[in-house]
Amino acid sequence: MKRLYVVTMEDGSRWGVPAEIIAKHRAEYYASVDTDTTYQNEYDLMLHWFDEGDYEFADWPKNNMNWSDVKERAVQMPNESKDVDWEEGWINGEYEFIVESEA
Numbered sequence: 001m002k003r004l005y006v007v008t009m010e011d012g013s014r015w016g017v018p019a020e021i022i023a024k025h026r027a028e029y030y031a032s033v034d035t036d037t038t039y040q041n042e043y044d045l046m047l048h049w050f051d052e053g054d055y056e057f058a059d060w061p062k063n064n065m066n067w068s069d070v071k072e073r074a075v076q077m078p079n080e081s082k083d084v085d086w087e088e089g090w091i092n093g094e095y096e097f098i099v100e101s102e103a
Contacts, residue, residue, distance in 0.1 A: 002018070003018065003019035003020070003047070003050055003051075004016035004017065004018060004019065004077075005017045005018075005019050005022055005050070005057070005058070005061065006077055013077075014076070014079075015074045015075065015077065016074065016076075016077050017061075017070045017073060017074050018073055019050045019057070020047075021069075021073055022046065022057070022060060022061050022065065022070070023043050023046035023047050023050070024043065025060070025064070025069065026042060026043075026046050026060045026064070027039045027040070027042035027043035027046065029064070030042040046060070
């Protein structure tokens with residue numbers, strides 16, 4: 001079973017990171033600092049949290065990992081909104097004014 005933790009970036013792009021990378025990161029940390037647990041216990045716990053959609057899974061990468069820790073394994077997800085109403089976007093879409101200098 002392939003598990004992906006998907007995050008939406010500021011530009012609207014969505015990136016999937018294999019959950020196993022995040023689970024491994026946390027399991028390695030806790031196995032090294034807590035003598036009452038094992039790598040496998042912590043790894044299995046993380047995958048359980050992922051499968052349950054538990055906030056605990058999302059909390060680890062947000063607060064203990066950097067993008068640089070996962071970017072090599074991240075995959076860009078397809079854009080789910082394939083049907084774009086261009087007329088609606090033109091009339092009601094967000095807009096801004098930009099002045100570009102000519103070089």
